[in-house]
Amino acid sequence: MKSNSRVQSTNDCSTLSKVSAASLGYFEDEYQKNFVNRNCRRSPLIHRGYCVRSQAVTHCINEFIRDTQSCDHRQVVSLGCGFDSLFFRLRMQSESPLCVWEVDFPSVVKRKCLLIEQSGDLRDLLGSYVTPDGNGPLVLLSQGYKLLGVDLTEVSSLDAALNLAGLSWDCPTLVLGEVALCYMDPARSTALIGWAAERFRDSRFVLYEQSCPSDPFGRVMTSHFASLNSPLLSLSEFPHIQDQEQRFLHKGWKTCRALDMNEFCASCVPLPEVQRIHNLEPFDEFEELHLKCSHYFILVASQGFLAEHPCLCPVPERCTEFEMGPRPVPSGSLAAVPFPVPVTGLRRFGHRSCHMASHGVVTTGGFGEKDGRHQRLMDLHVLLRGGDGWDQEQTMEGWDGRLLHSLTPLSEGRGILALGGRFSPTRPAEGALILEHVAGGCTVKVTQMNLQPDIQRWRHTATEVDLSGHSYVFVFGGRSVSTLALQDSMFLCLEKMSWDQVEVSGCPPAARHSHSSCSWKGGAVISGGLLQSGLPSASIHLLMLRTPHFLWQQLETIPALTPRYSHSSHVLGEKLLLVGGIWVHCRSVPGVTVVDLNTGHSVEYEIDTSSLEWPLMVHGHSSVLLPEEEQLLLVGGGGTCFSFGTHLNSRPVLVQLPPAVRAAPTD
Template identity: 25%
Template sequence: MPEAPKPQELRKIEKDKRRKKFEDLQVQGTNNSSIVSKRSVEIIYKDISPPGEWFKHFVPKGKRRSPAINRGYWIRMETIRQVIYKIMEKTDGNVNIINLGCGYDPLPFQLLHMNYKNITFYDIDYPELVNNKLEMIKKSPEILELIGESDGSKDLGLLYNTDNYKLFGCDLKNYSLFEKQLSLLKEGVNIFIAEVSLAYMHYDDANKIIELASKVPNSHFVILEQILPNGKYDSFAQKMLAHFSKLRSSLKCVEQYPEKKDQIARFKQYYKNAEIRDLFENWNELIDDDIKVRMESIEEFDEWEEFIMFCQHYVIVHACNDDNMVYKIPSKHVDLKENSSLKLKLSDIPSVELKFPASCAIDGEVFVNGGLFQVREDSTLKNSQKIETENNPLGRMCHSLTEIKGSKALLIGGRTRPGHLLKDVYKFDGKKWDKLKDLPFGIYRHSVIEINDEEVLIIGGQADSSRLPIYNHIEEETRFIEYDGDINFAQILSFGITYDGEVGYITGGITDKHLPSFNDKLIEFTINDKFNYEIIQQSPMLERVDPKLVKIQDEIVVVGGVNFNQSLNQNNLIISIKQDSILGVPIDEDIWVNKPPLFIGHTVVDNKILYGGAVCYSFGSAYSYNYYIE
């Protein structure tokens, strides 16, 4: 007879059971949060999403999420739908859609309501969770009318069984049961979906599921998971990993497969072909432009930096054993040679949690106004210390503060909530704000340069114009100058600029905020009776929103922002341009690991890089430290 377990062994067995049950419950709990966000999306974007309201059957009380979270969940769901559609376009006959870790996802009811033919849905999740889902389904005449009454079959964890919908209870780590459930699939093309469901499993367990799915005839696997494109130390990654760890549902696959190439290698163990895109690439490639414009009309949106950063940390992998690939557009990823002559160093100016303020130097002191923390600030800082000033402007963000002659500064425009642009102008002497005559229009995400003792030129930020305004802060009047060419300098948003009084440079910026489209050029300009410019460099690496420019000796240095084509990392967050070369300015390991920069909503004063931060999806906010370049 085998030896009976010792008491300490029995205690360990019991403890392991309790821990597994607790971890399973925590993973199931992630469904509750995401389903509320998806219901928010369904309410806001009901006119451009699949027809009908299906999340309402599983979320009795909806909550409105922020615009960035709404768009984040919308692109998650829409990407999966679009990939499914593209696979189905190349498919004749029956299609089985197997949703692994389905939660309360109503995808089957959305597509059945759209009259897609020859589709059978197989929803699979923890038995406790799908039992709850079943009770909700039974209370919905609308769903029951779509799927019909169950035939009463209960074999192999099958809880509900109709011709077009089957609901299974299965802990996916129970491979034996899962494999038996796969034997019940109808003949046809099989599309397996895993929307951040295998991510919580140990990668060995998750890969076993992928392996079993790959052995099913005509198998496609569509998985949405997080990646760490810049490693685990960048601000977004730290927030994301800490969030799930705190929920006791840590992401177990992401550290094993942190980059796109790792995910491709993972799936090619089991499938002949595998392709990958992050969610922002899917936004650009899979979503029609007219849909993007309509979204802007439904909900004002001005969080492109945060949205893109989130999207670049989530990927869709499509794997299959035939040649029916979804993606055809090649990547614009750029690798750079290193510039070791410039260094990023920590500043002794205290850091403040603030993003999208306006700043400039007055007599060598750094002054900062406004910006966003929990609310839009109306305070003024001097070297990061709040000072008392008179006649403070209304709290705002995305405005400008420009040093002018006489040891003064000029504040122009900005916004309060998205879409509410300001047109006011203030002059600041270091102690008091004097309101001047307004501009004729609101303006934001613009830049201002001093062109003589009385006038400043305003570039970008206008809603509808093809001329550049010049504001005279002595006479308090606005005039306009013209420019030629195809680039709309009046409407470009959040670009980098530097100007020495004779020659200036512009790079990056949003040229169409609906899509968005970014400027990928380095532009040299001069100013006389007109705004004259020429394009001197072009590269996908310059295609950024919210970069900052600074001239250091004979090099143009581009600091931060968010790149259209790839997530910026330790070696290309800062780049330098000298003649025809674009070089990466590497960030020292100690800074990258312990004081990681987050150059979004940041400001540059001389060679100082100050403030900045972002909301990292639903994981919380992160803020940057203060630095300088030498």
């Protein structure tokens, strides 16, 4: 069938990615390269995705080996094995080798058998073997390795082939399904799960595949696989992790536990390994990695004596660091509608937007679409509002290509200050830019400034504050080429356009990047961000004016906020609005959170996207507060993830303000 051939083609792509990741040291696998005839360097994001997958499956296999160490014989049955090198890795690593049974489409395993026979290294590890003649399911048989060609949708054929090859049904067995069952009709894959529960008395089933198809990223993911004619069929009936757990329990498995890959990474990967991976190559796609990991899970179901042993156990030093919380209960929804007029040039992410004069919005930089190509953008985009609404648009050259910078409107007509940013994860932007609106049109004048020392950072914030009659731009956090998360702060005196030493007392926020900051009562409000640990923060810190210095205070929120980063924020009156971003600690999508800056009380709102024809990405975006219209203008958003390609919001979106802040006075 054509659909089966497309599913099989995912094996070839996956194998190339594994070889690329292994060649850079993300995991040890010197055997996978024998199953490809060319090299292909993948992106750091793809490397990390396959690294997480390898870590999870290896963790589960090691737990199985640990829990069966007193057994004389044990085995692994890999369903939909593709060109995985599992047997050869186990052959070298395990003191007591497991017998590995691999099953896939006949055409796949025949190709795999041929590649094994062509490799001297693999043949040596295999030892003596036979390749039965004929068209039967037995393709390659050795003492510790069996390769079978069977369509997994035919459970009776699978059972017969394993029986014919001499499988022991009574010994401890690990059944492994890595991104294989998801392509099968749900009824047939569920029957396969039930068959395994019935046939293997003391066994574990390890499943790695996708979940959460209905949120914005999930829609991009499922659309990608559908476009490859390899739809994720299991998601129609088992969209969430809890559905998968119940599926296994209903089919006879005694225990079942599943973690999404963010949970797994935060609890089961030792900190030294986290740091080692970070140092392998430059990486700056945190949003897309977390989104990808929130849509994949590892599941372990057990029965027999294996059900008495815990699975997916956290490593000791991380057992209390991460806790998956419930979805925040929304108090209502906020309507999102497309921008009322067609707009070009705003399909981008990693950019910045802010008010320009009193009736315009300027957007700078980012990565997005231009002339049908995805690239770093070298332009500025201006929207102007007239008597009949938003009636002027202009895109102009003059931007230097930086992204993930800060954009700060300055008081007293000083223009807009652009600080920091990067051209690549190894090349920070140098100098500062002043943007000035030229009256009477959409033109923006850009002036280069040479501030010393240069801040050499990105994913930071820069906020105007006031102290003793002097105006400063307060720069906090971010990341640099050498430091994952920065904690230091800097003050740029606007009168002198030079850095000043300003006294700040109290306990500062922990080092972070991708946080947000707003001006408030002469000081600043710092919210969220991604910490040195790689996990988001839920904190809100206030830089309070206490003449002749500033004072850090932490605001306790009621209820506690869900940690987030890559969001935007605004202050309206005494209320802080947190807009969008990435949640790692719960399986839902952030909307708008309103926090009372005096009491700490917080209220959550969903964003109602039913009027939009595309999945709204509220990360990598920018937002502009429109208090007169009682709306938020969301500009851009999206990213480039894994093999799913670049996904960008089609056009700007207007979101109504929450009832609690409408008509509130502005500071």
